[in-house]
Amino acid sequence: MQRSWKTIFKYTLNLFLGVCLVLGMLISESAAASNKTEDKKAIILILDEVSLEEMLNSNTPNIDLLLENGAIGLMNTRAKSSLSNRGSTYLSLGMGVRTLASTQGGLAFERDKMYPLSDYNLVSEYVTVSDLYKLYTGETPPDGEIINVAIGDIKRTALDITPNNQVGLLGKIAKEKGLVIGVAGNSDLNAPSREVTMLAMDENGVIPFGSIGSDLLTSDADVLGGIKLNQKKLLDEVERILPNIDILFIDYGDTARIQKTDRLTTDSVREEQKIKAIERADSFFGQVINKVDLEKTLFMVITPNPSRETVKQGNFALTPIIISGPNIEKGLVTSNTTRREGLVTNFDFGPTILNFFGITEYKSFIGEPMQAVGNENSIQTLLSNQTKFLYLRKYRSVFHWSFITLIGITLVGFYLPRFTKWKGLPDKVLNHLSLTIMAVPLTMMTISLLGYKSIILDLIYVFGGAFIIAYILNKIFNQNLLTMAILGLATSIFLLIDIYFVEKLMIISPLGSDAIAGGRFYGIGNDYMGILLGSTLLGVFSLFHLYKINKSIMAVFTTSYMFLVMIALSPFFGANMGGTLSAMLITLLTLLTIFDKKFSLKKIILIVMGVLVGIIVLAAFDASFNPNPTHGGKALESLITGGWSKFFEIISSKLGQVFWNLIHASWNIILFSQIILTVLLYRRKNTVLMKIRESYPNLFKGFIVILLGGVAVFSFNDTGTIAAALILTYLFIPLGMLLNDV
Template sequence: MQLKKITCIVGILTILLELSTSAEGIGAQNEPAIHKQDQSKQVTVVSIPSLSFLELRSEQLAKLPHFRQVTEKGGVGAMNIRTANRGMRDVYLSLGAGEPSVGIADVQAFAAKESWRGASILDVRKRYVGENTGEVSPRSEADLLIVPDIVRLQHLNRKLNYGPGLLGSLLKEYGIHRSVIGNSDWSKRTSIDEDKTRRYSPMMLMDSDGFVDSGFIGNEIMTSAVDRPYGVATAYAQLLELGGKSEKPNLQLIELADLNRLYLDKAHYSEARFDELKGQILKEMDEWLGQRIARMTDRESIWIFSPEVHSEAAKSKAYLSPLLHYTVDSQAGILVSDSTRRPGVVTAADFTSTLIDEFNIPLPSGLNGIPLSTTREVNALAGLEKELSSMQTIYRSRPLLLYPFVTCEMVVLLASLLYVLWMKKKAADSLRAEEWKGGAMPGRKIVHMFLYSLLVAPVVMLLLGLWVLPLTNALGIEGAILWMIVLFIAGCLLCSVLLAKWPLSSGMIWLAYGTAGVLMVDVCTGSHAMKYSLLGYDPMIGARYYGIGNEYMGVLIGALVLAVTAALQRRHDAVRPTLRGSGLGAVTARAAAPIACFLLVTGCLAAPSLGANAGGALSAAVAFGVAGVHCFAGDRWRELRLGRGAALLTVLLALGFGALWLLNSADSPAAAARESHVGRAFHALRAGQLDQIGHLIERKLRMNVHLLRASVWSKVLITSLFVMAVLVLRPRGRLRVWQSKNPYWMYGFSANMIGAIAALLLNDSGIVAAATMIIFVAVPMLLLRLQELEAEIETGILISSSNKAVSQP
């Protein structure tokens, strides 16, 4: 019967999975009114592969006056360019598609007049696509740039909302001329060295047929230079001449690849020679940039970015790419995006949307990116560099602190379980041999301390986030990491020792309410601690930029359920008979505060300006609803039979979804103040974009399956479930004893268990939320069993595995 109940619960949650997943992750932008095209608008995008923030430090910019001019008078940002393969071909393709895409190494672009392996590019194109080559620009075919193998890219990225070429197709539709100049080739191309061709930049501006209106990506923009990497260098004079103004609105992409070639060929140079060449290459780029800026008019703008950072930056975990914006009348500032809500940090999809918005083209619904804006800020680059250093500190700390801690969680859980089993066996053997000595269990305080440390660790990690920025600024990244490890260990041990001195119920109440309270205060005051917490955001990989992530979502729900039920259990133990109602009408004043807390946290998770976690709001509705019904609705509802349980879950999820709709719909004041990805998803739902929702559900399920296999959190979840199973099954009947003796503990445990199942199914990384939530079941269970075993040992009466009493003679 229990198996049937669980099967029904899982089935209902799976059916309603679409409600959550459709509200988290799909971006939909309201289509603005179509404006008349500015016939003089010229946008230049300069791509510098291997450029990083290491080249934009103050001592380096002192030698690069024109780069300094752009950073001091323009907008400065750090763009997340993370893709599956961390390569420039993926980044160019992703920028063109408006979402993460996957490129292929041997799928590149060529001029129509070029040949490939003995055949002309036009013939290769016809070979793969047929005679119908699509509608091309009015210019002659000789001016075209072509990706002849476009079909392979389309097949590989067939599950995207729009697919490769979205940006180019929109520009083409609205009459914007597209051109690309430059390449990353390793030599001047001839018929015998085609393997050194690297022509990926046109994929950013190609249309869905694989065409770019015009460009120069061959030998004409390169010059032979025996003293340079691979014997070639960019012909900057030719580049400046070819990059002239167009007679119509134009978006031009210019790739400067000398720095990239140098880093790829770095192993062949001495350190002194490498530094000399790097300085020379950067100086040449700076001189060209100065000449290009001098020709600008007030209808032009320049964007500078890097499609990949170099190896040294990657080694130091400086993965975010510089993004600079400059116009003749621009003012110093920092780039901001509502996609991240973090000044200076933007996404690649935001950059795509911004380029579309530059020409007043309506953004297509379903596009995740939001056009960037600039907030005035003096010395913006220096402030951004400090922020990036803090992000690097957190990113580099995770493998040194978080991952060992997660492993420690599993070890402590299993070791504590073995301790319980060993102590019980040892005491039982002593009783049978009539050698009973009684007394306290040896090592009990140490076990308690380690178990409490698992529960206090999340809030300690959160509070450490307040120290990351000052520690990094004062001690540097390495020093900050060392001090974070020391403070984390000291904080966990100190809190654990203090909590272990309290009775179990009191310790759980203080710990759980304190954890939930600190989390809520931080979220409601701007998430300053969560931004730098090891369990918080991860801008380096784009996991989350604002709101409550799945790690702390699980902690918040699990802690609050535990706090409420522990408080009720303490009251239950202090007052007889137990405080039980007789029905739904028995909800009295004592239930008002817990229910208010449940509603407040659920609303916080659903609100676009606070938690902004749709799956979390639905998981909270389930966990809090089950806990509230068990604790306050009377005896009839405590035994949730199959039909009643299914009805309850359906109602709770419907209420959760209703809260999301009210707080994130277009008419909501909360959504009007700051729309989140959840709110944009409701626009997509109202637009009937069910195909996108289907793709999203599939992606989320794949993510959970992947994490179940690869993530260390899945091992924590499995370990916790194993420990809980042993505790309730050995000895037999233990569950019934606990349900009778500790009803509110059990209500909390079951509510968190059901909430963990909901979190697992309703989030794309639900395995993480389920693992952090289930800790608030496994650890209290172990502590409860230790307390019970200690009482049994002190009285000399043990319950054996056969459910018979073994007593002191």
């Protein structure tokens, strides 16, 4: 009887476990089905190598329909490659990081077809794509209609330059979440050109459904290159795979084929051919639109690579993007990656698609989902923005070199007579040049309010306006040091107002960010970060000297003001982690200097360690409580998930940028001059410097902090050359003026 109870208990337990297993399977299947989110679909039309103007000037009623119910913008598609390697932009879109693709990345084929091995310098006549894949990778390809046989070289090339990232990230996450991807079309001309597969594939180089073969093409003597897509055949394939997939990429490669064959054509013929190709794509897209539920479909039109013509104009990265679908209002696209209306990045592409399907676990991507901002004049606004971006890209170096020249002349005028027999420039000239330099950051910020019209007029405004401002202030206060203090504080306050409230002027300043290069899209850049720290320290310490403020009040005021600066530079506003770290260190150094505490190696090490802990805490708050973490929070997340290898990747990348800028940046001329001046002045320690220390004790303390701050800024920022040169300008220009006075 006892055995029977044990037997009953055993069978009951097994039955219970079996029921739990079945329920678990049902729940997991239900969760997978919920990821499908009621037959939602995302359809992405790829029109490669077209410009915004070409798209807008074409007769495209179906794309126009998307614009009436959606948003348009410019997407920064920059990758780590030359413009000739068009596959890198596709791979970057799929990985969510700027990377480099294999030049063979377009070698993708349909699994069930045979291909001649002789095309790949082998011996046998024909072989299946699966055999090719196994030959190149040593593995049997997983199930899927499309196989990229170059996956091994793609991984080797991409991960060599961007380690600790995932090739095929979008396809991998989609597969894990139960979403099925399909691809149709190609950009073939004289050889397979199926780079679109690098965007859609998973980590194995496989795409579940698709049709990308040469049988999709048809001959046409009226088209450049002699071939184009067969719309009927392509539509048949789309109809075949559409019921089985959630995400469809359509590579309408006619636009790319025209760019490959336009070298012998006139500009007018090329433009006409491009317009006709766009209109054919629009006609085909309209047929696809009619086959899906508009209430459940996300539509996107993207251009991974810019046209050759836009590249000649200086735009090598910004391409048009259109997005339309449920809950997307008419207007301009944006994202929390850029925080700019009408501008997004290739980092945002994957998160946007995944977010549409309700998938929020996309932290492997560094981008954020795109959103729409209402704007009834979206086209005009976008064209205006593009004009500004191109203008700044073209003339940015002119503004910088003009500023560098002005600073260089002033430094030579102040310091060369100290070490040579040259009498130098008149003091009055040098004083006016000095005050003008202090006012230039203000005019550089406000130039965008007048619009960028003519480089000559803009230069006159920036430098002539700065001279007038400095001249008027000097006439009013009749004291160089007071005028300099007012200009320093005015610059600092103006920058803080822009960071906290305006969030615009610095970004589109010649000293601001470059939307085309895409190094930074919002917050304060390293140029203005150096200016903010330098102008703050000069203004504050000048006032302390002028008004004989005691040490305690000086410490409270400085700490309070620097706290505002640190918050402005922090991930929540300025998104400049190097600047935040520098500001923290400068604040602590300032307090030590105010209370005449001697510096020692131990103190400096403790200060640096404390600042690093503060930065980690700040990044942790950013990652934990900020719904859209900035680079600092995401970097900490990457360190946690990627371990020490990710840490060393970030460090090596930053060091590489530091050394590149140290060698190539135009501002290194000023920085090297300032380093030489520091060494010469320190070695001499002449009585003139001692007099300045005695006559301007508080201001001299400020000079010491600015000098140490320059070291910190250079150490903690990848473009620290520029920031250090600018912060040290607020030391050597005022010091030169005081040396002349003494």
